[in-house]
Amino acid sequence: MVAMTDIGTASLGDRTRFARRTTVALTVLLAIVSVTSLFVGATGISPFAVVGALLAGEPVDTAARVVILDIRLPRLAMGALVGAALAVAGVVMQGLFRNPLADPGIVGVSAGAGLGAIMAIVLGGLLPPALGAALGYALVPVAAFVGGGISVILLYTVATKNGQTSVATMLLAGIALAALVGALSGVMVYMADDTQLRDLTFWGLGSLAGATWSKLLVAMPLMVLGIVGAPLLARSLDTLALGEVAARHMGIDIQRMKRIAVVIVAASVGAAVAVSGGIGFVGIVVPHLLRLLTGPAHGPLIINSALLGATILLLADMISRVIVAPAELPIGIIMALIGGPFFLWVLLKRRGFAGV
Amino acid sequence: MTFLKALPFAALVLAPSALLAERVVSIGGSVTEIVYALGEGDRLVARDTTSTFPVEAEALPDVGYVRQLSPEGVLSVAPDLILTEAGAGPIETMDLLRDAAIPMVEVAEGYTPEAVALKIATVADALGVPEKGADLAASVQAEIDAARAAIGSERPRVLFVLSLASGRVMAAGADTSAEAIIELAGGVNALDGYEGYKQISDEAVMAAAPDVVLMMDREGDHAAANADLMAHPAFAATPAAQNERIIRMDGLLLLGFGPRLGEAVSQLAADLHPGEG
Numbered sequence: 001m002v003a004m005t006d007i008g009t010a011s012l013g014d015r016t017r018f019a020r021r022t023t024v025a026l027t028v029l030l031a032i033v034s035v036t037s038l039f040v041g042a043t044g045i046s047p048f049a050v051v052g053a054l055l056a057g058e059p060v061d062t063a064a065r066v067v068i069l070d071i072r073l074p075r076l077a078m079g080a081l082v083g084a085a086l087a088v089a090g091v092v093m094q095g096l097f098r099n100p101l102a103d104p105g106i107v108g109v110s111a112g113a114g115l116g117a118i119m120a121i122v123l124g125g126l127l128p129p130a131l132g133a134a135l136g137y138a139l140v141p142v143a144a145f146v147g148g149g150i151s152v153i154l155l156y157t158v159a160t161k162n163g164q165t166s167v168a169t170m171l172l173a174g175i176a177l178a179a180l181v182g183a184l185s186g187v188m189v190y191m192a193d194d195t196q197l198r199d200l201t202f203w204g205l206g207s208l209a210g211a212t213w214s215k216l217l218v219a220m221p222l223m224v225l226g227i228v229g230a231p232l233l234a235r236s237l238d239t240l241a242l243g244e245v246a247a248r249h250m251g252i253d254i255q256r257m258k259r260i261a262v263v264i265v266a267a268s269v270g271a272a273v274a275v276s277g278g279i280g281f282v283g284i285v286v287p288h289l290l291r292l293l294t295g296p297a298h299g300p301l302i303i304n305s306a307l308l309g310a311t312i313l314l315l316a317d318m319i320s321r322v323i324v325a326p327a328e329l330p331i332g333i334i335m336a337l338i339g340g341p342f343f344l345w346v347l348l349k350r351r352g353f354a355g356v
Numbered sequence: 357m358t359f360l361k362a363l364p365f366a367a368l369v370l371a372p373s374a375l376l377a378e379r380v381v382s383i384g385g386s387v388t389e390i391v392y393a394l395g396e397g398d399r400l401v402a403r404d405t406t407s408t409f410p411v412e413a414e415a416l417p418d419v420g421y422v423r424q425l426s427p428e429g430v431l432s433v434a435p436d437l438i439l440t441e442a443g444a445g446p447i448e449t450m451d452l453l454r455d456a457a458i459p460m461v462e463v464a465e466g467y468t469p470e471a472v473a474l475k476i477a478t479v480a481d482a483l484g485v486p487e488k489g490a491d492l493a494a495s496v497q498a499e500i501d502a503a504r505a506a507i508g509s510e511r512p513r514v515l516f517v518l519s520l521a522s523g524r525v526m527a528a529g530a531d532t533s534a535e536a537i538i539e540l541a542g543g544v545n546a547l548d549g550y551e552g553y554k555q556i557s558d559e560a561v562m563a564a565a566p567d568v569v570l571m572m573d574r575e576g577d578h579a580a581a582n583a584d585l586m587a588h589p590a591f592a593a594t595p596a597a598q599n600e601r602i603i604r605m606d607g608l609l610l611l612g613f614g615p616r617l618g619e620a621v622s623q624l625a626a627d628l629h630p631g632e633g
Contacts, residue, residue: 041428042431062457066455067428070455072428194553199423209426209427209448324420326420327429
């Protein structure tokens, strides 16, 4: 609804070239940040020591090997994927709802995932011991993913009639669902004991500290599906910016696009939230910044958002690891603490500049 | 160096590793207290956020909240032994620390004198000082016995109030550490019918009719806080408020179930039975 339709042909050429240059710059930046993140951590162990020993075939110190290969490396992969998945899902949702304020939470994934996680933390002890043992620490992520999936299916079903999905109904039903989920979470909080309450609070603050190879193996395909699938929607989303009727006249199968968009967002955000908890802001701030910089065309916007989302999350995670070392500050706090004022500054600057 | 004397003995007990841990990380308030009570505090290199007693512990690096430990944070202090209370986590961190081949000893939790003796024995064995552990456990048990011997036949009804935030009462039900210490000190938990710490209604407070209200000691003006409590509609009608019987004790001392259990029982018993002993 807001200024996303200004694909002026005159400026398109310039912006496309600028967007391509931005992609190159962001790729280089992500590479630098990724490598740096392998060097940053409470122990001060250098990856050179481990890689060097591995290459030379010498025995590696166990603690050093664990720190580099089992702590920092999966965390790097997880952080990059979560950041990219959240940012890309943000772009898709904003395009679909034609509203720059839409974020992945709008299709109910985050709320549903949150309820799933809370239920797993509070009621996990009631599971048959054999099942509980089999799931182990996968219990909370699995429950979060299932919760996110159920709420998306529910919202999509409510908003779809005669094969047509109304995004406005989806938006409103999302608010109703959020209230319901909030109430159910409240029941869980009431039932929780002190330690469970602490666990709930920490889950909500988000963290990449639990990144392990086994979690990554399960979550990665889902997040990759979202990141790789989203660019396929770019053209349809560009056309949709002109309005649903106009897009339909231009031959876009809107219903099919909506279905794909919802599946992509549910899978990638469901997986991202399941493994990292409540990390907000990436889905709104990253696409918005890039839209200011390189324009609203969805092709470059999706790719650049993935790159910038990954970079920002890795940077925030590095701060989270060392700022209160040897303890760790939840990454959600850092994202909001830096992201909030920064976003506000961008908005103020833009307002002054545009004279609105 | 007290632990040098224990070295030959420890070598026998910890036969597989044979070496005495020199860089110990202690996770959990009562575990840390036990390490210091054993006189082995100088072997600690880090602690968790809940380890706040004795004051020396607070000078150690803090590796985070007991259930939210960061694997690299713990590894960064290069520990050769990790002592944890039950429920330390998350599981991912514990698994990684095990992968890193750091010996780890979990100390089982429990709210009885026997459980405290077991905690002390576990920690003492892990540190290679079982004799000191036996001495400490015996002296803690003797303190508890002495405190309990002085308790008369009266059994006041005690309501443990965990918090009174904005006038809402959060109190201890059955199977809590608060109920355990109240019973050890010769009182009866005024609340039954639910487990754990829960927010309860004002009417439930009146129905519980506590003779004594027990709270944790916090910073601030206690006289004013007590006046607030007695003016609180739920408490005003209770025997506790009418007789102004409000007891405040340090939280870790009261509920820690560590080496200071004897001290806690004796202090609480004296407050619960002022006319006796």
